[in-house]
Amino acid sequence: MTTSLAEAPNIEPARSALMRRIGPKNTKPEMVVRQTLHRLGYRFRLHAKELPGRPDIVFRPRKKVIFVHGCFWHRHPGCRKSTSPKTRREFWEAKFAANQARDARVQEDLIALGWQCLIIWECETSDLICLEDRLKVFLR
Template identity: 60%
Template sequence: MDTVDQATRSRIMARVRSKNSSPEMVVRRLVHSAGYRFRLHRRDLPGTPDLVFPGRNKVIFVHGCFWHRHEGCALARIPKTRVDFWTAKLDANRERDERSISALRALGWEVLVLWECELVDGTSLLRRLVAFLGPTTASAAGRRTPRS
């Protein structure tokens, strides 16, 4: 049974953002402070990636563990009410993600998926981002290196 009434639950769910979420903002700030420049939410690409690096042909998705069903994650549990509804909805989200990633790869884009639960350790996150994105143009010229 839900712990709040239907109107309250509806109000809570309506406030969940699809863009500019807290996890996404963490990644954006870290990537920008490391010297990388990017575009946001390119609607002309499959899945509308959160961060797009056109010159590198790379994209990053920042997924919420609940909404995208992060396998094995405690944040990805199914609610106890309306189990059929939530299972169908979250499975559809996951299938759509897989189709989008496949389509992007078919177009020649490299894809990195970051999960909400992985954003806790900033140092390892930065290492992972730099490994995926490669050197910044400024650091390649010797002017600036990503912060650790």
């Protein structure tokens, strides 16, 4: 089991405060995706507690879910935002590995229940035209 940031020894108070401010929902990338979907005329539910992983955006009649992943926390391959901290490498590597394992397990569970999943990465929310196209294709 990994140590939480609050319990970790030798953490700089400023960094700890910064990390504490990052919440699990209503992030800026998630809001961009939600606003784009709304502008396209789609209606959806948020953070369905009854589904594995509490997906960010849920389309129940279509049995489709969208996860909006931060490139840093979920380790977007090849992304410049997917950097690793220089200090406490073992802690961060374990944290990132656990996040990736959980993401894979959640997707497998949803697929087993008959749901389709789409991952939107934080860096993909800056190109709205490309984002719209991905969302339209997924929701057809």
